[in-house]
Amino acid sequence: MAIPYLPNFMGSDNPPMAAALLLPSSVPLSPPIFSQDDYKKAAAYKAVEFVHSGMVLGLGTGSTAKHAVDRIAELLRQGTLKDIVGIPTSKKTYDQAVSLGIPLSDLDSHHVIDLAIDGADEVDPHLNLVKGRGGSLLREKMVECVCKKFIVIVDESKLVEYIGGSGLAMPVEVVPYCWKFTAVRLQNLFEDTDCVAKLRTVGDDGEPYVTDNGNYIVDLYFKKAIGDLKVASDRILRLAGVVEHGMFLDMATTVIVAGELGITIKNKELDE
Ligand SMILES: O=C(CO)[C@H](O)[C@H](O)COP(=O)(O)O
Numbered sequence: 001m002a003i004p005y006l007p008n009f010m011g012s013d014n015p016p017m018a019a020a021l022l023l024p025s026s027v028p029l030s031p032p033i034f035s036q037d038d039y040k041k042a043a044a045y046k047a048v049e050f051v052h053s054g055m056v057l058g059l060g061t062g063s064t065a066k067h068a069v070d071r072i073a074e075l076l077r078q079g080t081l082k083d084i085v086g087i088p089t090s091k092k093t094y095d096q097a098v099s100l101g102i103p104l105s106d107l108d109s110h111h112v113i114d115l116a117i118d119g120a121d122e123v124d125p126h127l128n129l130v131k132g133r134g135g136s137l138l139r140e141k142m143v144e145c146v147c148k149k150f151i152v153i154v155d156e157s158k159l160v161e162y163i164g165g166s167g168l169a170m171p172v173e174v175v176p177y178c179w180k181f182t183a184v185r186l187q188n189l190f191e192d193t194d195c196v197a198k199l200r201t202v203g204d205d206g207e208p209y210v211t212d213n214g215n216y217i218v219d220l221y222f223k224k225a226i227g228d229l230k231v232a233s234d235r236i237l238r239l240a241g242v243v244e245h246g247m248f249l250d251m252a253t254t255v256i257v258a259g260e261l262g263i264t265i266k267n268k269e270l271d272e
Helices: 015-021 036-048 063-078 091-100 137-144 179-189 229-238
Strands: 056-059 085-088 113-118 147-155 170-174 196-199 216-221 242-245 254-259 262-267
Touching: 036 063, 036 113, 036 147, 036 254, 036 262, 056 063, 063 091, 063 113, 063 147, 085 091, 113 137, 137 147, 137 170, 137 242, 170 179, 179 196, 179 216, 179 229, 229 242
Parallel strands: 056 085, 056 113, 113 147, 147 254
Antiparallel strands: 170 216, 170 242, 196 216, 254 262
């Protein structure tokens, strides 16, 4: 079926992806609609092409990374990949990988990781990221900062002009002790951007969301750009009570973006 403007991830070099994205035959020849999840899957499958047998792999967290973990498991089952060791970045990913039979380990046993694949909430033109809207930023950062290669997989909705530019949360993991005090201090750090700090909650009762590490998350909402990101990062990390923040600066080596026009691969070394 020739569909003129199908993105290039439908190419014959990737039949599984093509199959995954083909619309059912009952759908008429009106322009095919690809969902955001189709794009996430396309980016994830493309990233897994960079995985080789024998690698130690950082396994990301979230709805995009989940597709990559599924695909790695599929290639292991097929025997196309062998001797993979996964380092999961959350309990959720750990559970998914265990259920799929991916051999797992941790940072205590593997201090260097060959490749990590993970999603992101925002990607700026310099490949700086916001991560952690899924709540796993601490383990993600611990794993992804020791990777030789860190491939970020996103659909095009995650591209922003500047960090914070989506108007959505920039998460900060904080210890539960006197979190209100820490939230106020965080908000005050960025008062010139009319920043609002909010505790992340779950359920109707407003119970605090608790991370895999037993901490809380304070989400920061910026109304404008926060300026020098390294300075902002240092200021946040200097606050006692802060464990880690969701800005991943200068960490991604490659970003794979899937969208209406197909797949774009941005490499740090080429773009900087
Ligand atoms: O940082 C993350 C989890 O902590 C996720 O990678 C990020 O939230 C993107 O998630 P999704 O792929 O579901 O859009």
